């Protein structure tokens with residue numbers, strides 16, 4: 001049983017830490033007292049959490065939080081001498097920009113610590129069920145150490161490549177998801193205007209070349225897929241604000257890589273509009289309301 005510091009007890013981090021606590025000695029910390037409340041094994045400082053730790057896991061909102069927690073004057077790297085002898089493994093599960101992720105990994109190396117980025121696919125329900133998919137960037141050695149730990153919180157742990165590769169896989173996947181959801185929404189709106197029943201169009205497209213996850217697992221119209229958020233007023237699920245965050249990360253990466261991703265850019269603009277109209281807290285499939293031209297919300 002390893003001693004693991006878990007930092008960031010928000011919507012995702014709390015259930016992940018609870019699942020990990022079934023197999024390891026987890027000491028948890030969040031800057032917010034409210035987030036710590038009710039989590040046994042939570043402590044009131046980062047220093048207490050990482051003392052003697054064999055591994056540190058972070059699940060934080062964005063790159064600036066991750067850099068502060070690891071690289072700050074009283075951050076994880078400064079506390080490295082107080083961790084398990086031989087050096088703790090650092091695992092960042094947050095979704096952040098590739099550049100920050102690579103910078104933190106380089107700083108970890110300078111501090112003598114191994115690190116992987118391991119962003120997740122799957123929302124709060126998957127975090128609770130322990131069925132997340134982890135996309136991991138880092139050396140083979142660091143991956144081999146991270147895999148058995150992450151396996152307690154997910155059902156798939158995939159090595160994507162070097163440091164930052166996990167973040168790259170995550171934002172490329174979510175750019176594809178955002179684009180495909182908008183495409184599915186437009187197809188349903190047009191099909192309905194042309195006199196097709198939604199269910200009929202679903203039955204055909206799900207067995208034809210338009211088939212994709214946004215259609216068959218997360219259908220944006222009520223009826224065909226009972227579990228999809230369309231059947232409960234577009235309650236998330238995966239909030240449109242989160243999708244917008246990931247689409248922005250994808251555009252930042254595309255700009256710095258000099259790659260044209262015009263559909264990704266359009267998807268970002270549409271989700272920004274949806275969020276500005278009050279859709280940010282709704283499920284990302286709720287964008288169909290805006291695309292239909294229904295006043296909204």
Ligand code: NAD
Pocket residue numbers: 007008009010011012013029030031032035059060061062065068069093094095096120121122123124237238239242245
């Ligand atoms: P959240 O805002 O609910 O939780 C983040 C937590 O980090 C908060 O409790 C906050 O107090 C804490 N925090 C911030 N700064 C801190 C610091 N300096 N020290 C300690 N704690 C600090 O966010 P979430 O929904 O749990 O998402 C976490 C990450 O997972 C994000 O990067 C998000 O993009 C990603 N993600 C979320 C989902 C989802 O469905 N919610 C799905 C996949 C990935």
